[in-house]
Amino acid sequence: MTFVVTDACIRCRYTDCVDVCPVDCFHAGPNFLVIDPEGCVDCGVCVPECPAEAIYAEADVPEGQREFIALNAELAGQWPVLDAREAPLPDAEEWKAVRHKLQHLQR
Amino acid sequence: MRKYLHIKLSDRSISAQEFHGEQIVRAGRYFIARTLLEGGVAAVDPLGPENPLIFSAGPFAGTNFSNANRLSVGCKSPLTGGIKESNAGGTFGFALGQSELAGLTLHGASSEWTLIRITKEGLVTFEDAQPYLGRGNEECARMLFDKYGKKISYALCGPVGERLGLIAGIAFADTDGRPSRLAARGGVGAVMGAKRIKAIVVDQHKMPPFHDRKKVMGAVREYGARLGREQAIDNFKRFGTATVGDFTNYVGGLPVRNFSVGQLTADRDAFKLGGAHIRERNLGRGGQTAHACMPGCMIECSNVYVDAQGKELVSPLEYETLGLMGSNCGLEDPDDVARLNGAVNDMGVDTIEVGATLGVLMEAGHAAFGDADYMMAALEDIRRGNERGRLLAEGADRVGKHLGVARVPVIKRQAISAYDPRVIEVTGISMMLTAQGADHTAGNLPAYGCKDKTTAELVAASLGAQVAAAAADSLGLCVFGRSVTDTNPELIVGALNDAHGTNLDASFLQTLGREVLELEWAFNRAAGFTEADDELPAFFYEEALRPTGNTARHGSQAVNRCLRELLGH
Numbered sequence: 001m002t003f004v005v006t007d008a009c010i011r012c013r014y015t016d017c018v019d020v021c022p023v024d025c026f027h028a029g030p031n032f033l034v035i036d037p038e039g040c041v042d043c044g045v046c047v048p049e050c051p052a053e054a055i056y057a058e059a060d061v062p063e064g065q066r067e068f069i070a071l072n073a074e075l076a077g078q079w080p081v082l083d084a085r086e087a088p089l090p091d092a093e094e095w096k097a098v099r100h101k102l103q104h105l106q107r
Numbered sequence: 108m109r110k111y112l113h114i115k116l117s118d119r120s121i122s123a124q125e126f127h128g129e130q131i132v133r134a135g136r137y138f139i140a141r142t143l144l145e146g147g148v149a150a151v152d153p154l155g156p157e158n159p160l161i162f163s164a165g166p167f168a169g170t171n172f173s174n175a176n177r178l179s180v181g182c183k184s185p186l187t188g189g190i191k192e193s194n195a196g197g198t199f200g201f202a203l204g205q206s207e208l209a210g211l212t213l214h215g216a217s218s219e220w221t222l223i224r225i226t227k228e229g230l231v232t233f234e235d236a237q238p239y240l241g242r243g244n245e246e247c248a249r250m251l252f253d254k255y256g257k258k259i260s261y262a263l264c265g266p267v268g269e270r271l272g273l274i275a276g277i278a279f280a281d282t283d284g285r286p287s288r289l290a291a292r293g294g295v296g297a298v299m300g301a302k303r304i305k306a307i308v309v310d311q312h313k314m315p316p317f318h319d320r321k322k323v324m325g326a327v328r329e330y331g332a333r334l335g336r337e338q339a340i341d342n343f344k345r346f347g348t349a350t351v352g353d354f355t356n357y358v359g360g361l362p363v364r365n366f367s368v369g370q371l372t373a374d375r376d377a378f379k380l381g382g383a384h385i386r387e388r389n390l391g392r393g394g395q396t397a398h399a400c401m402p403g404c405m406i407e408c409s410n411v412y413v414d415a416q417g418k419e420l421v422s423p424l425e426y427e428t429l430g431l432m433g434s435n436c437g438l439e440d441p442d443d444v445a446r447l448n449g450a451v452n453d454m455g456v457d458t459i460e461v462g463a464t465l466g467v468l469m470e471a472g473h474a475a476f477g478d479a480d481y482m483m484a485a486l487e488d489i490r491r492g493n494e495r496g497r498l499l500a501e502g503a504d505r506v507g508k509h510l511g512v513a514r515v516p517v518i519k520r521q522a523i524s525a526y527d528p529r530v531i532e533v534t535g536i537s538m539m540l541t542a543q544g545a546d547h548t549a550g551n552l553p554a555y556g557c558k559d560k561t562t563a564e565l566v567a568a569s570l571g572a573q574v575a576a577a578a579a580d581s582l583g584l585c586v587f588g589r590s591v592t593d594t595n596p597e598l599i600v601g602a603l604n605d606a607h608g609t610n611l612d613a614s615f616l617q618t619l620g621r622e623v624l625e626l627e628w629a630f631n632r633a634a635g636f637t638e639a640d641d642e643l644p645a646f647f648y649e650e651a652l653r654p655t656g657n658t659a660r661h662g663s664q665a666v667n668r669c670l671r672e673l674l675g676h
Contacts, residue, residue, distance in 0.1 A: 020314055022171045022327045022403055041331075042282070043171035043403030048313035 001058050002037035003044060006068045008054035009033055010101035012092040017046035017055060019085045028082035029075060030106040031089060036076035037069075052096050075107070109209035109315070112231065114223065116302055117156070117215040119233050126209045128609045132166045134209060136192040136580035137619055139163060139181025140626035142212075143190060149633035153185035153294070154271060154301040156216040162203070162262065162307070165583015166606055169204020169315045171403030172327045173334055174585035176201040178279060183634070184293035185301075186273045186460075186502055187519045187544040190630040193295050194580055196400035196409075197279035197288030202260035202309040207316075217303040220269075224255070227310035236305035241266055243453040243490075244278050244286035247306065252284060255308055261286075262307040265455020268296030270492050272500030274460040275300065278452070281400050281409070287422055288400055291457035292546060293521060294502075318608035326602035331405045333591045333598075343408040343587055344397045346382030348426040349441075351553060352525075353381035355430070359655040360530035360553070362435040362523075364476045365466035366516045369527050369652045371434045380429045385412070385441050393417040406587050412445050420445035421452060427547075430525025431462025436469060437476025447479065450486045456500070461486070463503035463515075463522030471510045514646045518545035519636070529647055529657040532557040536569040536666055539641045542627035548586060550576050562661045566669035577627075578620035592616075625674075638667045 005017075010032045017033065018026045025039030026046075035046075035055075047055045056062070058069055095101065109131050111124040133141075139161050143149070151157040160182045167175035178200030184191035203210060206227050220236040239247045244265045251261050260280045268275035275296025278286040317323045334340045342350050355361040356378050359369035372378050379385075386396055395411035400423070409423040424445050432451070433444040451458050465482050468474065474481035488496030499506060503522045507515030516523040521544025528535020537550030550573035557565060575593050579586050582599070592599055596613040604611055631640075640663075647659040 019321070020171065020324060022173070022324070022331050022405075024328065041171070041403055041405055042399065045171040045314050045403065 001042050002040040002072075003035050003042065003046060003055055004058050004061050004069050004072050005033050005035055006054050006056060006061060006065045007099060007101055008052040008096070009050070010105050011095040011098075012052045012054070012088060014051050014088040014092060015082065015085045016049040016051060018082050020045045020049055024081050024083045025076075026082050027076045027079040029079045032075075032105055033082065034072040034075045034079065037073050078107075109207055110229070111209045112211040112225075113214060114211060114231065115214045116217040116221070116304070121231050128607050129611070131209055131607050132582070132603050132609055132611070133619065134165050134581060135163050135177070135179035135194065135583055136181070136577055137623045137626070138210070138581070139179060139192045140190060140623050140630060143181060143183065144626050144630045144633070148183050149630050151183060153183040153188065154297060156302070158183050158298055158301075160213040160295070160298050160302060161210065162199075162212075163210035164200040164203040164208065166603055167204070168200045168583055170323065170327060172602070173331050173403055173405040174401060174588040175583050176204070176401040176403075177580075177583045177585055178203070178290070179580060179583070180277055180290040180295045182295060182298045184295075184544065185271075185297050186294035187521050189519055189544060189634055189636055190542050190627045191293035191295060192543065192580060193276065193290035193292045195277075195279050195288045195290040196404070196585065197281050198260040198311065198402060199262050199279040199309065200583055201402050202311045204315055205312040206309055208309075213299075213302050213304060216301060220303045220305050222305055223307045225307065225309045227312035239305050240269060244455045245453050248280065248284060248286045251306065251308055257284075258311045259308050260311055261309070263455060264296055264299040264305050265453075266492070267454050267456050267489060267500050268300040269305070270497065270500065271297045271300050272456065272489070272497070273297055273502050273505070274456045274464070274500050276455055276457050278455045281422070282402055283422075285422055286455065287452050289452070289455065289457070292459065293544060296455055317606045319605045322605035323602055326598060326605065329598060330591060330602070333595065334405050334588060337590045339590050340406055340588075343406050346386050347396060347410045347423065348382075348408050349380070349385045349424065349429055350382030351426040352429055353378065353383055355526065355531065355553065356381060358530055359652065360527045362430050362516070362525050362527055364437050365435060365470045365514060366523070366527060366647075367514075367650075369530055370654055371439060373654070379439060380433050380441055380444070385424065388441065389413065398423065401585070404585070406585065408587055412441070414442065421449040424448060427525050428458040428462065431459045431522065432465070432482070433462070435462050435466045435525070436482060438479060439477070443479040447482055447486065450483065450490070454486070454490050456489070459524055460502045460522045463517070464499055464506050467503050467507045467510070467512050467515055468499075470514055471512050515644060518643065519640050521545045526551070526553055527652060528643055529652045529659050530655055532560075532661065533565050533568045533572065535643070535659070536565055536661060537573055539643060539661075539663060539666055540569065540670060541573065542631040542636070548576060549573055551586070562665045563669045563672070565661065566666055567673055570670065570673055573624055574617060574620035576620070577623035578616040581619055581623055638663050641667065
């Protein structure tokens with residue numbers, strides 16, 4: 001199993017999760033984070049850290065967001081590791097409650 | 108800061124202590140030993156209300172520090188009459204830490220069967236536990252998740268603990284919610300039953316605050332990275348604890364048919380109870396290896412063992428169970444052990460004590476060694492609590508005495524773990540000397556070369572292992588990480604200082620471990636134990652063990668004399 005970053009992270013990218021990852025398995029793109037499923041040790045400690053509540057256990061990813069499981073695996077292979085917390089995106093608070101943001105994902 | 112809860116069951120009053128700095132660090136086995144000794148608990152009836160039941164989480168509880176979320180349970184043992192600290196993995200220690208709790212003590216006894224609920228906001232409530240009584244642990248666990256949601260953990264007194272059976276442990280949820288991580292030894296489940304507490308349910312919340320969280324997380328990453336470079340850890344991850352069986356069978360130190368032989372088969376390829384065979388069989392069926400019992404554990408020595416149809420039989424299938432309930436009872440096939448293990452877990456009892464007890468029954472001629480159907484029927488009696496089941500639930504020592512069996516493998520009335528002390532001598536000495544009763548986890552060095560070593564040399568090795576284990580048990584650390592923990596004290600102590608603002612130096616782990624042992628020995632002396640209680644059963648000294656031909660070389664007097672010299676007493 002792994003944990004998966006989903007839709008709610010897009011255009012927010014708070015990165016609070018990165019601070020508590022014991023294995024540096026978060027990878028950062030321009031406006032989204034993903035978890036490397038090969039590196040994740042399933043501790044789940046990142047889940048409650050996310051202000052946007054974007055992270056789920058793989059088995060609990062809501063219907064309609066299951067495509068993020070493959071997306072995390074794909075983008076983890078393309079994006080660099082983020083090993084320290086950064087400031088959220090400037091308009092993160094405005095986008096935090098917005099859903100269905102996949103069309104805004106920048107690769 | 109962490110809170111520590113004192114729950115007085117007679118009137119349901121609660122007082123909270125604030126713990127700071129070193130108070131948080133000196134947890135688990137240290138906290139239990141000090142509290143019980145200073146509280147005069149040595150003199151009380153272990154099943155009476157005066158025996159407190161302590162749940163203590165380590166200083167890293169609630170984090171993802173690999174193998175640092177073990178939970179220590181402590182009380183006076185109703186099985187041994189001595190001190191008891193029994194620790195377990197799972198998520199309960201993690202949940203306590205996430206609720207910013209260092210632990211809790213249950214004082215007195217409840218008049219009604221009760222469930223204690225602790226929310227992440229710190230609210231403690233008492234609920235009627237009648238709906239859960241008499242049910243198996245798996246069903247109870249499902250009921251708890253249905254009622255309280257997925258983000259909880261629990262401590263559970265099983266049906267045998269309800270009836271004060273001395274083989275009863277306390278079950279904690281694993282990372283998948285199974286009630287399969289037990290504080291198994293010494294009858295702690297009977298003490299919970301005597302208090303009429305069926306379950307404690309705690310929320311999982313979020314990582315608690317630390318003095319310097321950023322530095323703590325740096326240590327978490329560094330510890331994990333060092334684990335990743337260890338061959339021993341890689342072996343545990345791939346083969347599970349069952350890998351120990353390949354070794355003990357090879358050297359002739361495996362308990363076979365009530366400790367009458369030390370090797371099941373000389374043909375290593377034919378040995379099915381070891382890690383190599385179990386891994387291959389389990390993976391071929393679609394089972395899971397490399398399973399973490401605690402959140403974030405990178406050792407992942409647990410597994411999910413499945414049958415030929417891919418259906419889960421038990422999780423985990425571990426060496427001690429394969430030894431005591433397997434070869435010690437004449438079983439040779441891990442599927443048989445796994446089925447019995449599943450039944451035992453559902454009752455929440457100690458597989459080591461159960462295996463030793465059934466081995467004694469077979470020794471007495473009640474069944475042939477290897478009769479798995481007989482074993483399952485005996486377990487069913489224990490589950491139902493009929494007359495025979497109640498006797499068996501008293502453990503190997505009492506059953507052996509009742510039946511007049513001479514060969515009963517116990518020390519201080521607790522069953523010997525799966526290391527024959529005639530061959531695996533340092534572990535044997537640790538099991539003799541520890542105040543806990545026979546327990547390999549008190550100081551296990553199975554691969555230590557014992558041949559031609561003197562008693563003094565082996566006692567010194569045992570003491571070193573005992574000190575390290577006692578320190579780990581006081582910090583919520585699993586001893587399986589010892590290849591990193593014991594060689595990197597500055598990393599561990601630095602993480603403790605960063606976590607709780609202490610100013611400890613690298614000698615702290617040795618100091619802590621040594622203090623634990625002294626406190627525990629003092630408790631047992633106060634409870635009436637003497638050096639004579641450290642002796643192995645006579646048959647270990649009298650019977651040569653095949654195939655090595657070894658007899659036990661080290662008596663209690665000599666072992667204790669060497670210990671006193673080392674301690675400067």
